[in-house]
Amino acid sequence: MKTSIATVSISGNLTEKLAAIAAAGFDGLEIFEQDFLQDAASPREVGAMIRDHGLEIMLYQPFRDFEGLPGPLRARAFDRARHKFDLMAELGADLMLICSSVHPQAMGGIDRAADDLAELAGIAAERGLRIGYEALAWGRHVSDHRDAWEIVRRADHPALGLVLDSFHSLGRRIDPDTIRRIPGDRIFFVQLADAPQIDMDLLYWSRHFRNMPGEGDLPVVEFTRAVAATGYDGPLSLEIFNDQFRGGSPGTIARDGHRSLIWLMDQTRRAEPALRADLPDLPANIGVEGVEFIEFASSPSEATNLETALAQMGFHREARHRNKQVTVWRQAGIRIVVNVEETGFAHSFFLNHGTGVCDIGLRVADAQATVTRARALDATLFSQPPGPGELEIPAIRGVGGSILHFIDAKSRLDEVWQVEFTPTGDRAPDFGLTCVDHLAETMDYDEMLSWSLFYTSIFEMERRPMLDVADPDGLIRSQAIATPDRGTRITLNGAQSHRTLAGGFLTDSMGSAVQHIALASRDIFASAEAMAGAGFQTLPIPENYYADLRARYGLDEATAARLRRWNILYEAEGEAEFFQFYGRPLHCGLFFEIVERRGGYDGYGALNAPFRVAALKRLTRGKDMPRN
Ligand SMILES: O=C(O)c1ccc(O)c(O)c1
Numbered sequence: 001m002k003t004s005i006a007t008v009s010i011s012g013n014l015t016e017k018l019a020a021i022a023a024a025g026f027d028g029l030e031i032f033e034q035d036f037l038q039d040a041a042s043p044r045e046v047g048a049m050i051r052d053h054g055l056e057i058m059l060y061q062p063f064r065d066f067e068g069l070p071g072p073l074r075a076r077a078f079d080r081a082r083h084k085f086d087l088m089a090e091l092g093a094d095l096m097l098i099c100s101s102v103h104p105q106a107m108g109g110i111d112r113a114a115d116d117l118a119e120l121a122g123i124a125a126e127r128g129l130r131i132g133y134e135a136l137a138w139g140r141h142v143s144d145h146r147d148a149w150e151i152v153r154r155a156d157h158p159a160l161g162l163v164l165d166s167f168h169s170l171g172r173r174i175d176p177d178t179i180r181r182i183p184g185d186r187i188f189f190v191q192l193a194d195a196p197q198i199d200m201d202l203l204y205w206s207r208h209f210r211n212m213p214g215e216g217d218l219p220v221v222e223f224t225r226a227v228a229a230t231g232y233d234g235p236l237s238l239e240i241f242n243d244q245f246r247g248g249s250p251g252t253i254a255r256d257g258h259r260s261l262i263w264l265m266d267q268t269r270r271a272e273p274a275l276r277a278d279l280p281d282l283p284a285n286i287g288v289e290g291v292e293f294i295e296f297a298s299s300p301s302e303a304t305n306l307e308t309a310l311a312q313m314g315f316h317r318e319a320r321h322r323n324k325q326v327t328v329w330r331q332a333g334i335r336i337v338v339n340v341e342e343t344g345f346a347h348s349f350f351l352n353h354g355t356g357v358c359d360i361g362l363r364v365a366d367a368q369a370t371v372t373r374a375r376a377l378d379a380t381l382f383s384q385p386p387g388p389g390e391l392e393i394p395a396i397r398g399v400g401g402s403i404l405h406f407i408d409a410k411s412r413l414d415e416v417w418q419v420e421f422t423p424t425g426d427r428a429p430d431f432g433l434t435c436v437d438h439l440a441e442t443m444d445y446d447e448m449l450s451w452s453l454f455y456t457s458i459f460e461m462e463r464r465p466m467l468d469v470a471d472p473d474g475l476i477r478s479q480a481i482a483t484p485d486r487g488t489r490i491t492l493n494g495a496q497s498h499r500t501l502a503g504g505f506l507t508d509s510m511g512s513a514v515q516h517i518a519l520a521s522r523d524i525f526a527s528a529e530a531m532a533g534a535g536f537q538t539l540p541i542p543e544n545y546y547a548d549l550r551a552r553y554g555l556d557e558a559t560a561a562r563l564r565r566w567n568i569l570y571e572a573e574g575e576a577e578f579f580q581f582y583g584r585p586l587h588c589g590l591f592f593e594i595v596e597r598r599g600g601y602d603g604y605g606a607l608n609a610p611f612r613v614a615a616l617k618r619l620t621r622g623k624d625m626p627r628n
């Protein structure tokens with residue numbers, strides 16, 4: 001199956017669109033009439049331009065309001081079509097999409113539509129062209145692919161086929177398995193789009209909120225499986241109308257689109273062996289076994305602030321790198337690496353962003369397989385020449401110029417701590433922190449879909465519904481992603497305004513980055529006490545919060561007082577309970593969170609998030625009186 005994308009999916013002018021589509025690796029495109037009409041070049045020149053980019057024109061669209069018209073209107077529609085056929089010949093396009101009519105005078109009737117389309121197919125065939133009929137979800141008489149197929153079947157003309165569009169079928173909740181009964185050679189073209197599940201008018205939803213397969217909530221994999229089962233082996237083409245994408249970077253949107261199609265074909269192939277995908281073999285979604293390390297880039301002077309916080313949380317300096325100014329801070333299953341080298345990747349990260357998380361190490365079963373999959377999904381590999389005696393650990397580029405390293409036991413990369421580091425012999429205190437609970441990455445709202453697709457397409461990770469968090473100065477959208485065992489969790493936080501806390505952090509850190517690190521505690525009260533004893537300062541939470549908490553959950557005075565004492569926030573869902581408290585932000589804006597989950601709690605304290613944001617803002621504006 002070839003990959004294609006409609007020009008309407010990408011921002012920019014036609015030249016920019018073509019460059020982005022070609023660079024992302026698509027085989028071809030659907031030329032959207034509007035994109036072409038607005039360009040100054042002649043149809044012939046546009047066709048040549050497309051082919052010069054190594055791209056094939058797979059479809060010309062849309063041709064509207066054709067079938068079922070009375071008398072003179074019908075004749076007019078045939079004239080219009082002839083004119084478009086002339087244009088297609090100039091362009092070098094041989095397939096035209098006809099979408100079901102929304103014309104107020106269209107009469108309906110399966111046979112009438114079939115007769116009109118058969119007659120038009122005859123005209124197209126004389127010119128060596130073909131036409132494909134698509135049911136728009138809001139079509140006046142035809143709004144279901146089953147009816148569109150019945151029309152195509154009755155018209156029975158070799159130059160007429162069906163066009164399927166996942167949005168129109170799935171948006172109307174039509175069972176995709178109904179596609180399985182259509183012969184694959186009568187399907188001329190397949191368009192794909194996903195969308196977030198929002199209850200709204202179909203036309204408005206379709207024209208503004210479509211997104212890439214895997215970015216939304218529609219069962220696009222089931223749809224593609226059904227298509228594959230018919231034996232269809234034509235192009236899979238993205239047709240994405242999205243307001244956000246229209247304003248996005250053409251290169252990023254095209255890359256995400258290509259990634260989504262590779263992901264989709266891979267998922268489909270695994271479930272539906274009949275699929276003939278032009279895809280190399282690639283390993284299945286990579287299972288992540290945990291966070292092996294979190295590395296900060298810093299400088300000797302700036303690192304002190306961070307290292308003080310680490311010591312106050314009960315970390316000890318466990319080991320030093322043999323050749324580099326790199327130290328490992330450790331507590332149970334958590335390793336925090338502090339890199340103050342003056343050359344190399346971490347240093348350039350530091351120069352660009354200041355102190356911050358430059359590298360995340362993930363534990364996987366097979367590091368090499370991980371980069372093979374990541375590469376097939378258009379991720380950028382990262383490498384830096386290893387120093388003498390150092391291991392070559394596979395890595396890719398992640399959020400905001402940071403990197404992701406992959407550590408496995410299979411190729412003994414997990415021995416890096418013994419091979420490259422020498423123990424300091426420092427005493428290990430135990431403040432009860434056990435492992436990384438989650439990493440919170442802050443980014444521009446417009447980047448969220450892109451990074452969520454990145455994680456969920458490469459790794460075995462699932463998305464949770466998107467949440468809104470109210471910041472006093474705007475909204476933050478939050479998207480949690482986690483492995484099925486919940487052992488590795490990442491939250492993506494999207495800022496829409498630079499006046500929000502997250503937005504301010506983005507400006508200060510010169511781009512997307514980890515804004516907070518949540519560490520899991522065995523016993524949050526014991527951890528809070530030990531940390532306070534070591535001088536750790538928590539984020540003060542106002543009295544009002546605890547009054548509200550008592551009312552909300554009927555907590556007794558003693559429990560509320562205990563929570564209040566350590567500024568611990570609380571949330572409960574049935575038997576499941578969540579406890580969390582925050583540290584104060586470091587100079588770099590990053591802060592730590594300590595959490596304890598009980599009874600299978602699976603969230604992130606969404607009800608508490610606005611209190612946390614307001615408390616942080618009070619603190620940074622210097623208006624808060626510490627209570628303890
Ligand atoms: O929104 C539309 O009008 C429109 C046009 C052509 C398509 O292929 C489509 O899916 C929608």
Ligand SMILES: [Mg+2]
Nearest residue numbers: 134165191239
């Ligand atoms: Mg369509």
